[in-house]
Amino acid sequence: MELQxxxxCADPGRMVAFWAEALRELGYVPExxxxxxxxxxxYWQAVGVPPEELPPGTGEAPESLVDPTGxxxxxxxxxxxxPKVTKNRMHLDLKMGGGRxxxxxxxxxxxxxxxxxLTAAGATVLRTMDEPGRDYYCVVLRDPEGTEFCVG
Incomplete structure (x- = not known):
């Protein structure tokens, strides 16, 4: 079994560029x-995908990220x-702080x-989670298309 x-999103190329930067420390690269x-x-045309099933621009640039190590x-x-209209039901946490x-x-x-x-790459900050007296610090952001994620 594999997990994907x-x-x-609306613009896979833009998202690949942003998330490649966000996940570079894990080694992710455009596939x-x-x-x-x-x-x-x-490739898709060579294996027989009908052209009408490939909207203009689809597949011209990478639309996925991979970890070359697997x-x-x-x-x-x-x-x-x-477009995205509500809060995510699942989000990514990028553990950048180093742990407790x-x-x-x-x-x-x-x-x-x-x-x-990440903000230089196109993310926006939603809020900071740093309640006094708690040994915790996290920033909630949105990627260029509004998908929420956390850096902690």
Whole structure:
């Protein structure tokens, strides 16, 4: 059995670029087309997918991310016609702080550094979770298409 994460979106290319940056420390890269093919579209056409089933632009650029080591699941950004309208029912947590063995001040610095990098790549900050007296720090963000995720 294999696990793939699928993210509905309007612009797979934009999402691949953003999430490749967000997940670079895990080694994720845009998935290249199969050997011998310049694009995924060329591959799909070669294996018999009718052209009318491939909307314009589909498969010209990578629409998925992979971990070349195979440790992490493939992430496919599936183009859909409707926009996101409600909160996610599931989200990703990017654990960038180093865990509870790292002092809170250092975890906070690491998270803030990651948030700066991700906002420069197109994310927006929704809120910071840092209640006084709790040994916890997390920032909730949205990717370029509004999908929520956390950096903690």
């Amino acid at each position: 994460l699928t993210v509905d 290249p087309p199969p050997s011998g093919f310049a694009t995924w579209r060329a 440790r992490w699941p493939r992430i496919w950004f599936q183009q859909v016609p409707e 063995d790292v002092p809170l001040a250092e975890r906070t610095r690491r998270v803030d550094t990651a948030v700066e990098r």
